[in-house]
Structures are given as structure tokens and as C-alpha cells.
Amino acid sequence: MEHTASCKDQSIKTGFFNCLTEAYRCFLAGTCPEQSAADVASMIYSGFRGLVPGKDREGSPLEYCNENIAERTCIMSFVERISSSLTSQALPPDVTFYCVEVLKVLFEDMDLMPYLVYQFQAEDHIISHLAAKTASKCVYYLIHKSGTISPVWQKKCEQTFQSSPPGLELDACLWSLTDVSKNLLKGAHREFVMTLLAGFDSSLSALCSKLFPEEKKEMSQCVVDFTRSAHWGTTFCLMLDLLEVLTTSSLVCGPGSCLKSQRLTYHHSLALLTISCSSEYYVKKRVLLFLKRAVLQKVGEDWTSGVMASTQLRCGNWSSDMSMLAQTVLAAADNWLQSVQVESAAFFGGTRHIVGDESPNSDCVVLRAVSLILLKSIEIHIQTAAGSGMDTATKVHASLQSLWGFLRRCSFRLREVTHLCCWISLLFGEQDDDMMEAARALLFIFLHYRLSSGLDEAAALEAACASGFNPHCHFVFLLQSISFDHSILLDFLISAETCFLEYFVQYLKYLRDDWQGLKAACGGITVSALCGDKRLTLKDKGEPDQVESGSCVQRSDVSPPGERFCLPAELRLVDYESSDESDPENTQDPEVQLVASVCEKSTFTSLNVNQCESTPASLTEPNSTLETRAERLLQSHSEQTSCTNMSPLSWQLTGEISVKAVLCLSELREVVMRLHTKKLFPYNPSSLFKLLAQVESCYQKSSQFSKS
Secondary structure (H helix, E strand, C coil): CHHHHHHHHHHHHHHHHHHHHHHHHHHHHCCCCCCCHHHHHHHHHHHHHCCCCCCCHHHCCCCCHHHCHHHHHHHHHHHHHHHHHHHHCCCCHHHHHHHHHHHHHHHHHCCCHHHHHHHHHCCCHHHHHHHHHHHHHHHHHHHHHHCCCCHHHHHHHHHHHHHCCCCHHHHHHHHHHHHHHHHHHHCCCHHHHHHHHHHCHHHHHHHHHHHCCCCCCCHHHCCCCCCCCCCHHHHHHHHHHHHHHHHHHHHHCCCCCCCHHHHHHHHCHHHHHHHHHHCCHHHHHHHHHHHHHHHCCCCCCCCCCCCCCCHHHCCCCHHHHHHHHHHHHHHHHHHHHHHCCCCECEECCEECCCCCCCCCCECHHHHHHHHHHHHHHHHHHHHHHCCCCHHHHHHHHHHHHHHHHHHHHHCHHHHCCCCHHHHHHHHHCCCHHHHHHHHHHHHHHHHHHHHHCCCCHHHHHHHHHHHCCCHHHHHHHHHHHCCCCHHHHHHHHHCCCCCHHHHHHHHHHHHHHCHHHHHHHHHHHHHHHHHCCCCCCECCCCCCCCECCCCCCCCCCCCCCCCCCCCCHHHCCCCHHHCCCCCHHHCCCHHHHHHHHHHHHCCCCCCCCCCCCCCCHHHHCCCCCHHHHHHHHHHHHHCCHHHCCCCHHHHHHHHHHHHHHHHHHHHHHHHHHHHHHCCCCCCCCHHHHHHHHHHHHHHHHHHHHHHC
């Protein structure tokens, strides 16, 4: 008898599962199942409750679905897909009506949500996470449909935040709240975001206090037992994801967003710095990358589609919060930089172990994150401190020295650098957006340092070189890294992926007032190259005029036998020689095609540079050919040989670098002008025209003065 009953129960379960499978297949095919919406909802509900369905239910024993994880997985996947498809409006009208009826019966008539959130505490990782995913889609659907937040789901998450230790249940609640909030932000439902987060304001603050270490201790004295829970690392990373959503909401939702939970990142910034020194490496890396996005004000940038409130419309505490974050970083900088440990770079097979005398390849992702956190904190401190003087200049100089000490300790390549200003190109060369952020921050820091240090122009530039933040050197190294190719600068100008336009305009304004500084920087770069790395040189005159990587080629037309001119090979951002050649019919005007392509694919959102008076008519007149202009520039330098104390080699190379720089800017001006004339440039470049023309004029005046 027992065997017969068992077979009957198994048969009922099989029939139940087959019915749901058929309904799921119809749903995927975009058709309605044969069963009614109420019948499908009843089968789903029975599966969640763990009751064996069927006509003979009253005489059937109770059995639980955890006997078959596959069945529970399929049931939750079905509900999740229905909710997601309804929200995205991706179903035919008749199927949409059918699915709406299924969810109405499940959540209004049968009250499914308590059984769904109960699965958050399932021992199986897959079931717990799938329950969180399903609940999130259902909660978002209900908000989208009726504007109401499920009280059962909200209560479950609140109670878990306040009382549960790190584990699967807490992970599920964190993931679920993050997903719902993120979808609301992406869907521009700002009023619902604030309503949702307001309900979790106190419980999230309590959770942060529980997860984060005690912040009153000094960095060097803080010894926190991060292993108190084997699950802490996973839970903390999920907390970081939620913190990013909370911080993003304060930037997206505008001045009305002033919840305490939205400011947790800033209030717990010291704890985050502490964790970046003491925790497991994957947690440390996640923390540093999160802090980098926070200090760059780029939290949520990859999933909000750039829908951020302007600075004037952000929450009322935004400025003070950013100042708090910067002050925390600078106050802890010395101990923090000494405590951060950087491991070797990870590969697909894991971390490579260094054998013998092989130099370690440091994790540049971490190095870049630490550098930008400190640089942007210095910039924010200068912007918000509203003060100047020797004290501020001294603090800035000391912070940069601490950063340089950290980089030399952690990076073998940077340890051997003789000219400190090239560290930006060496470290950020593989990441254009980070490199431009670093260059812009350092330019701002230098301009402030020059005013507050009390030094004259030459002394300020010399001190900046000693600490690696001379803006002229940074710009020359950037041009060298792209082989003085104006088309790469054009690509930067029309791209919305970096802050190059803002950096470029600010630098040109400074260069216009300090042309001699660029000339001195070219000389300094030449001397350091001649006295430093002996592996690299310029290519021979008969070859393409760009930096050679990997070998030394003698310049017979410039240098005597045995003398070489060396430039760092690592400064090459991309091997442009290896790129495929363009289609012959597209080679007439590649810049036009490049900008046309970019304009079709994206909308330019960077700074509009048309902030000055209109471009003089003379700037739009045709100029001489580039070859003629280059010959004239080089000739003007050759006439200055008797007026300089430089050796013929170093003099020639200094002049050649400055000529290449001016020629690159001149070519850039011409192509931008041509594109603007054809109405293919994505913004009004009139002010940019004027600045580039003024720089060329400064160069010509400098050459004439030297000859006289």
C-alpha cells in the first residue's frame, strides 16, 4: 500500500511539473497555454507552498519542494520571466493580458510574496539568489503597475538588515533592494526611489554600523577581525553595490534627496579606507574602485545612461559630503598609503608568481585607483577649502610626495623613472579616461600651487617637476605617447568618454600665458631621456617620424656616432603602425569619416567650449601646407644655434619636440576647422580655434625673439 501511494504521489508531481513546463514553453513562444490563468497560478502557488497538487489533494500527504531543487528553480524562473516581460512590455497583447491575470491571482488573491521571501533563507545558494531575483522583479512590477511597495518584502528586508549576521539571507535582501532601486533609477522613477529608500533609512544605517569597523581608532592602530564571519567578504561586496546605488540616487534625484542612507558612503569613508588596507584582496580592490568612482562623481555611470543631475541640482549636502570625503582621505593619507598592499597583476589563470630576478608586474588597476582617489581629494580640498597660502601649498606638495613614495614602493617600472612627470603616461597609458582625469586634476593642483606657493613661474615649474606635476611635461609626454598624431587628439575631442576637452581647454589657456614653460619642459624631457633609459630612440630620418619602441636607432643626421636619443617606450598608448589600413576610397578625408561616424552613434555631452568671443576671420583663412610650415619652424630653430648653450644634439632634439608639438596643434586646428565648416563637428569650437591660434602665435613670437 505504501509503495502504491508513493507511486501515485510521484505521478501527481510529474503531471504537475509537466503542466508548468508546457505553460512555460507557451510563454516563451509568445502564446497562451491551454490552462486558464487561475489554474497556472494555482500550480505555481502550490509549488511554492510545498503541497502536492492534484484532484486528490485532501488525501495526499504533504511533501516539500526542497526534495527537488530543479522544480523550485523552474517555478521561480517562470514567475521571474513573467514579471520582467510585463515590465518591459515585450509580450503580445493577448499574452500580456494572460500574464497580468496570473500575477493578479498570485499576489492579490493567493498572497504569494511571504512564501517567496521565505526562500531567501534557503540553504542552497542558487535557490536563495533566485528567490531574491524573482522577488525583485515582482516588487518592481508591482511598483511599476500600481505605485505600491510590497509590505511583506519591505518588512523582510528591514528585519534582516537590523538583526541577521552575514550570510545567504542577508545577501539575498541586499541584492534584492539593490536590484529594485537600480531598476527604478534606470527607469527615471525618482519619486518611487525616494519613497523606497525612506522606508529603509534607519535599518541601512544600522547595517553599516554592524558591517563596518570601528572608525574612531587611528588607521595605524585599527585592528579589526574581518574573519569573524566566513561569509563577510561576499556580504560586504554586496553592501558596496548597494552603497553605490544609494550614492547615485543622491546625484540623480536632485535637491530633495537628503536621506541619511544616501550619505553613508561619505560618513563611513574612513572605514572604507581602513578596509582597503586590511581585508582580503578582492574586497580591497572592490573598495578602492568604489571610492575612485565616488571621488570622481562617477558612481552608477555604467547603468544610469548618463542621467545625472547638474551640480546645481544635486542634494543640498552634496558639496559638504564631497568635502568630507576629501578631508578624510587627506587626513589618513600617510598611514593609508603605507598600509595599502598591491599584489601582482592577475591573469586569466590567476596571479602569476614571480621567479628569480623577474620584476613583478604590479596590479595597475589598484595603483590607478589609489592615485586618482588622492589626486581628486586634493583637488576637491582646494575647491572647497576656499583658502590659499603657503600652508595649503605645503600640504599639497607633501601629499604628492607621499603618493610618489607609494608608487615607487609598489611599481618596479615607476621605481626606475628619472623624470617623475612621466608617471601619468606610464601608469594610465592603458586607460584613457583615468589618464585625462589625472591630468586635469594635476593641472588644477599645479595652478593652485603656483599661486599659493609664492614662487616665481620658473621656480614653481621646477618644484612641480620634482614632484611629478608639471603640466607642460604631462602634455608633451601625452603627445609623444600618440606619436604627435593630431587625429588621436581629434578622437579625444569628439569623444564623450573622457574629460579631455575640459583638460585641453584649461591647458591651452595656461600654455598661451607660459609658452616658455613648454620650451623648458621639452629641454628637461630631452636631458632626462639622454641621461636615463638607453634602450629607446627616435627612428631614422628615412622612416616614419614617430617614437620607436623596443630598439635604438641612430640618428645620423643629428647625432654623432654612438649618441642616441631615448624616449620611454611605455609612453606609446597604442601601436598605430599595426592597425589595418583604411579602405582606399575612404582615405581622402579620414577625419571627416571619423567624426561623422561618432556623431551618428553618440551624443556629445562634454563641455561646450564656445565661451569666448567669435573666432577672428583671419583664423579661417587657408594656411600654407604643413610641410612648408614644418620646414619654416625647423629653420627658425636652426638659426638659434649660436644663441644657446645647449649641445648641438640636445638643442636639436629640444627644438624638434617643440616643433612637433606646435605642428600637431596646428594640424588639429585645421582639421577641426574643416569639419566645422562641413557641419560635422559635434559642438561649436570657436573658442578652441582661438586658443590654438594664440598658441601658434606665441610660438612664432618666441622664435622671433630668440633670433633677435
